[in-house]
Amino acid sequence: MKNIVSRLRRALTSKSWLPDLALIALAWWAAFWLRFNLGLPSPYVTDALVTTPIALACMALGLLLARVPRQSWRYVSLADLRHLAGGVALGAVLTTAAVMGLRVEGFPRSVFPISALLTLVLLAGARAAWRTLVERARAHGQPGQAQQPLLVVGTLEEADQALRMLKGVAGWHVAGVVSPDAQDAGRTLHGVRVLGDVQSLADIAAAQRAGTVLLASPPGAPLRREVLMRWSGSGLSLLTWPSADELLGPGAVPNPRKVQLEDLLGRTPVELDAQGLAGLFSGQTVLVTGAGGSIGAELCRQAARLGTARLVCVDQSEVAIYQLEQELRRSHPAMEGCYYTASVREPDRLAAIARAHRPGVVLHAAAYKHVPLMETRNEIEALRTNVLGTLNAARVAGEVGAARFVLVSTDKAVNPTSVMGASKRLAEQVVQAVAARYAATRFVSVRFGNVLGSSGSVVPLFSAQIARGGPVTVTHPDIVRYFMTIPEAAQLVLQAGLMGQSGQIFVLDMGEPVKIVDLARMLIRLSGRGEAEVPIAFTGLRPGEKLYEELLADDETTEPTPHPKLRVAKVAPVAADAAQGIEAWIAQAGAEPAAPALREWLRGRVPEYRAEPVRF
Template structure:
């Protein structure tokens, strides 16, 4: 295939190089060529062709695809021509031809570059023109792009590989862009006049080309969702990496409101940690655990050991991973992290080098009443078991998935997660060969038990959508982003550290509710929002750091290290002994009192039934 491409390239490049050589002589002598110089041109043509071809070959220029030639390819071509021109100059001057016009070298190099670049540009133009006309018989929908000129340019390049769309114009957030054109498409006006522009172009379909983190995306979503415009966006890199994914436009979703830039991972470092390794994930059937499993599988783990107490969640995960990653060995256990001996037996059988501990009870109101002891046994004792087992089998890394609710906790769930962090720090002192880290982050958009599935179900029933308080805000991130940052922290962390994730800007829960209603095609008149009051243990806002804590930067822009007081040396012994003595039904007040002793910053709130 490569040889065929090179031979086809020379069918054009060879004659053009010869033409440039003769044209250089012709231009040098004012459009005429005296006989002595005609003889010089004739004698040196084979040398010029051979040397220029050698320069292009040395830089692999003939391997370029003319159909997709880019500016980078043209710069590479220029380097090849420059190298070829140097070879031509050296060869001809070494021949010592008397009276040879040296300006021919420069003129022929410039003409060669012009002709070869022009040929490639013309070929691409012809190919795109032919392809565009080949699609005229197919149904093409008009599309309006929203974004700056740079963003629209990238979107137009992407759309060349997506069939079924005809771009009719661009709406830019910058007033100075009006009237300009990008790849032949005109900027028609501003984002504020989006509905008018869409009507004028007889289209209801809009593509959001604005990059994550840009305010334009949020403005369009909040203003035009549910207005009758069909809002589309380009797939994310994570979506394109999924098995069976295709480059096609998709409907905007709630996570697009976050406007967060993609996570930059240390791909080489993570591959070195995960590729070919055995990884154990607890809570593997949950939202975060399942995504951790997917990320680990993509990084090339040889064996993935999945542990979850839910039979159905484990079954679903097994079916998904077997289909998506058939080459990976997956082992699936319906086991409980509260059973230390069973967890130890699993770890001893597989000897994981990385343990990711995501098993936890996380629903704040549910753990606040009647289930306090369950939160303690799973979140604290389960973490202790997983951490100890990781050290006993010689795992290189152990990562605890923690939460922002562990900071100045006002609820049992948050207090137990803070105590779990202390337990991990204490176990880290016992096993020097294992690096133990904890990772705190906020709410994960769309995870099980979060507000999004609840709001969606309420909208389907016609409302009302229940929000606890009009001013309540939360930090959000997507499930893939959370999982990727957990892995990154696990790679770079030093034993005993607690990492805090950059959660971006907090989002009002009521704004999420409004956007979900609009994305469903309904209005707030059809699906009302009702405010129900804060629930037990719930804050108006979450903190990522306690008041007496500070953070230190890390090489990763979205990860910081929390500077917290070291856990007391007796935390493990005290936890085990208290839970053993507590029995099956300890008093809720006793649990809260003991948690306050171990986590002084914990401030329990009255429980309403």
């Protein structure tokens, strides 16, 4: 009762009641006026005067019960108008009951529905008019602020969403909509006219003097690629909306940004088991190795968003771990972060860190991944980090009783032709062998392909070459790779860690492979130039490099999981002693083992490894 009285007091003292009450009274008198053909006979003036307070009180009560006074006129929506209609209907019923209870002789009953209709029209019209004025003032921005003309490209449904979002963004004047369907020309959306189809985009932009285009299509849509490949470099600036992951980042602003490669190759957002992941990570201690790398840092961000209480970040790079520390302190100040400059190749140090924090989840992302670099002169380093480091991390996870251990693996581990790929396949075997020793911990591995924008990947290399004016070097015109974004890869790693049974190897749905030369062309176009300005040069395959990558070996099959983008690889069983002898051989190999001997030993451990001749 106290809460009801308090609500009633706040509502009655709210200034928003003043225009509503005035409009309700106006509607009541207008109903009499309309009922008697635009004139009010004197006998009924008394009826109107006597019943006006009753109509005001009953209608106000109906609106109050519908919570209409709590509506913000500036942001009124269709849902608010539906609530308004319900409040008016309730108020009309109360008014009818109250006035009829007075038994006013000769009272015109048609006044009730007429006044209700007029009340709804006046109240809804006032709110819509106020929102229109606010949006118009916002569209004009601050005095002296320039309004840039903007074209929106997309289907009518996509353009509708984009126009709604642009209403909250200052500095833009939407000059028109460009649709992929020529039949839409001439239609209007939110007062904005569809000026033509995509084929005529350049002519429309010139006619409207618009140098900026907002792509309203979702990530990965063919329309995005078509617009980019046809009109990039023609003077048009292409924009899109930030992704959901970008909006979750610190300091994110929901404003249009320039189109990036991820927007063209992106796929549908990953659907996560949010409840299950929250149960796994919320309040837990999580240890991430390779935390300063592209995937490791994103795993840290995702774990922090899921409510991790303590995040233990391990990386051998002082600069990388420092940058990660600064970022996480800003974005998650309430989370306890522990940052170590340590190497997974040092088992005692890694064990000391794990014993100090007792992590419930260990995410192992530390690895050397550059194929040509690991193929010559650095083979032993690939074994020490990728194999021995994985063995150390897996043992530590089992010894401290972690609930989950997840190895970040690669598609290059399938039928490997490089030392790096073979080392990652051996790392998967090591994890399966360690899993047999520690039943309390679930050990899983996750394979995926190339990650856009990760350190050492092709995209930063191409971007640097484009900035220098070219040429952009592609090894072979037919070479293809699977690609995914960093957030997508990290999210699927976490999902696999939640779903996986101990010893399983997960394969991610990487979508369709992309030709590297097409990737280069897209990046050149994104820079605003064409191949005439920035040429592409083919240099030939590098040591250990394949024309295409496989996600499954020839003798493997997969089986589906409840998640549409995750499948389980059915691999040959691993011997319980698969990890034995690895430490001894690597220690005995010394600082500079003979490359043929190392490859021969690796082939004995990974039979599917097909070493190619080393070219110096």
